[in-house]
Amino acid sequence: MDGVIFVIFGASGDLAVRKLIPAIFELHKAEYLPKNFAVLGVSRSDYSDEAFRSKVFFANEFIEHQDKENRDEEMEKEFARRLSYIPIQTSEPDDYAKVKTELTKLDKEFNIGGNYIYYLSTPPFLYETIPACLAAHGLNEENDGWKRLVIEKPFGYDLETAIELNKNIRTHFGEDQIYRIDHYLGKETVQNLLVTRFANGIFEPLWNRNYIEHVQITNAENLTVGSRGGYYDKSGALRDMFQNHLMQIIAHIGMEPPIAADAAAIRDEKLKLLKSIRPIKEEDVPSQVIRGQYTPSTIDKERVNGYREEEGVPKDSRTETFVGLKFFIDNWRWAGVPFYVRSGKAMPTKVTEVVITFKDPPNALFRKEKQVYNDNNQLIIRIQPNEGLVLKFGMKVPGAGFEVKDVGMDFHYSDLTDVHVPAAYERLLLDVIKGDATLYARGDSVEEAWRFVEPILNAWKKNPEIRVHGYPAGTWGPMVVSKLIESDKVTWRNPCSNLTADDNYSEL
Ligand SMILES: NC(=O)c1ccc[n+]([C@@H]2O[C@H](COP(=O)([O-])OP(=O)(O)OC[C@H]3O[C@@H](n4cnc5c(N)ncnc54)[C@H](OP(=O)(O)O)[C@@H]3O)[C@@H](O)[C@H]2O)c1
Incomplete structure (x- = not known):
């Protein structure tokens, strides 16, 4: 080397x-x-x-x-x-x-x-x-x-500054010399999304609109912004998490098979996918994008500050500490399949996971009359912590009748006791030495991600009447976010319950 x-x-x-x-x-x-x-x-x-x-x-x-x-x-x-x-x-x-x-x-x-x-x-x-x-x-x-x-990160503050930054850096360094780091791409589980999809004959045939009901991504942080309020208030959840890490994960879930496992081929497909995401028009932002801010609450008998009480945060801040979105991808693979994504701070636990929910069987032979929706056919890809996969499916409960029970087959990275799972930065630094940019974001895809986010930022800037919904620290975000998922067939998968009994949901 x-x-x-x-x-x-x-x-x-x-x-x-x-x-x-x-x-x-x-x-x-x-x-x-x-x-x-x-x-x-x-x-x-x-x-x-x-x-x-x-x-x-x-x-x-x-x-x-x-x-x-x-x-x-x-x-x-x-x-x-x-x-x-x-x-x-x-x-x-x-x-x-x-x-x-x-x-x-x-x-x-x-x-x-x-x-x-x-x-x-x-x-x-x-x-x-x-x-x-x-x-x-x-x-x-x-x-x-x-x-x-x-x-x-952050690579730019909005579309215009990202384009400008790319232009200026490229006057001194060629695109092949530039490595835009997104440490999520260094995580084994994010890379494993590609292996799960493209190295297994069993998943790829099902990975499309014919078999997938919807896709959910949850990125929850249990910490509040703490002393980083001054920095965070200029950013917010959409810029800090969605535009970079979550859009990269979406690209991995949604992209077409690359023609080779190399940087150019994989990054070409990711760009194509990002370009296929249907833009959310400014007028649709209130119905498709929910922003929230955590309010004071009590967790384990301890009072937790609301966002506006944090050091460095203005008392009238409208910066979102939570964002939830619904969008579609306009291509043959994903036509009509809703994608739901939420990301927030001060939530009940730290977790990032992708949930692929498969369609119900065409005829619900064994379903109980009252059971409206069965979430037993899901593939859950846990990005952090307890990295791994769970495939959920229905099994017959032993005994009389045909009662169906959810069971899961799971794999955890921690089971690989003899293998060192490298930290994200280790893997990414090693790749730069090798000159392998596969796990780095290319300039065009960073701009494309900003292009999707731009109308949302514009709508919020131009229309202060678009609500910032309050959610008590320690809960799964504003209640209204459940309305993004319109049909009664679908709910958010919450890996644990609220940490607070406080029902102090307020509009901000
Ligand atoms: N911290 C993280 O976990 C994390 C995660 C993801 C991305 N990032 C990104 O990585 C970058 C570095 O993060 P960080 O947390 O290490 O930042 P930081 O501690 O705020 O800054 C890094 C260093 O930059 C220098 N610096 C600060 N202000 C400067 C100024 N006005 N002019 C010249 N130098 C200045 C300071 O060193 P001197 O005062 O000695 O010059 C400081 O120690 C940031 O862009 C951040 O967004 C950080």
Whole structure:
């Protein structure tokens, strides 16, 4: 494998210290990294190499990655030797001369061969500045080894800013050098969506409008925004979760089989799928999109703040902490099949799952008279936590008659005791070294996802009378979200019940 230097901008920050450097360490420990590698942290804070190493090594997340029982101190020392830091003014082009000098030094010391990954783990307003500064010093040129740019979310604030960002970055780096990270795509279960569909003869024949009644995706977070209110209030659930992670999951569920298992073929099909989603017109937003905000409640006798009481959140904020949508995909496979998606904070549990509900048999021979809807034919794909799959179907209850009972066949990743399931960032970082962009979002698909979200953002901006529905923290979102699912044949699948008895559902 090629040698590589990881250059992490924003290295003093939360993401770099909690996720990125521990992921690189894990790859080093598992001997996935090339022999010749180095990590260079870059940001404004004034750390020496030693002080930076201490900051990283004493972070809880790093300690978790150390093998307490079989500690290999030599290996840890070797990693520390390859970890260094330089402080620069990140917005100051002249300061990148220091970056260049440091890279030349490390390149020689560790025999790298000119291959650099620039990881932008900074506030998003620097996503244009850093590539331009790198280019001003020729650090984008691939004369001697490759140069790759990894960009964190959020990629743009809306369609216009995403197009602008793509345009600006592409003046300095080619599309094949750009890796837009969506860490959901690094999750085994999201990748497994493709394997479940395209490596099994049993599912794919059923994966269409003839057999599927509807598709549900739930992305619930039990935490409130806590101290991140200032950041969150500028974003909201639609931008923070739906436009990126959930639309990528939708693309994996809905896409046509790619002609090959490579980045170009898979990303072409994902783009096609995103283009087939029927846009929600601004006038349909009130009936097809529900926005909500959590209100104060009591969980386990403890009072939980409402969103507007959180630090950094304006008292009259209309930012949604919950969004629920219904939409259709206009192609042959999915014509007429509703997709229901909801995502929220301060919900009863942390869970992300996809539920494929298959149609009832044509004649309900064994159904009880009162039973209107039978949800026994479902495939539940649990993305997190307890990653795995459950296939639910009806079985006869032993004894007289033909009473039907739901049973499930399940598989959990935790059953694979001898296999290391890599963290999302580990897998994604390894892929950049290999130059494999399959699990990264291509520029055109990011814009397409914004194109779908745009009319919803516009409708909310132009029509303040569109309600922000209150839901007590610890519940499954505003009650009105059940109305998205019009027919009495279908309900949301709630993996557990509300955490609060508080019925304080209010309109905001
Ligand atoms: N944290 C996560 O779990 C997470 C998850 C997904 C995506 N992301 C994205 O990843 C990026 C980094 O996240 P983060 O949580 O690590 O962010 P952060 O802690 O707010 O910022 C990272 C670093 O950027 C530098 N920085 C901040 N303001 C700056 C400014 N005005 N000019 C120059 N440098 C500045 C700071 O280092 P210095 O002060 O030393 O320069 C800071 O340590 C963000 O865009 C975020 O949206 C984060």
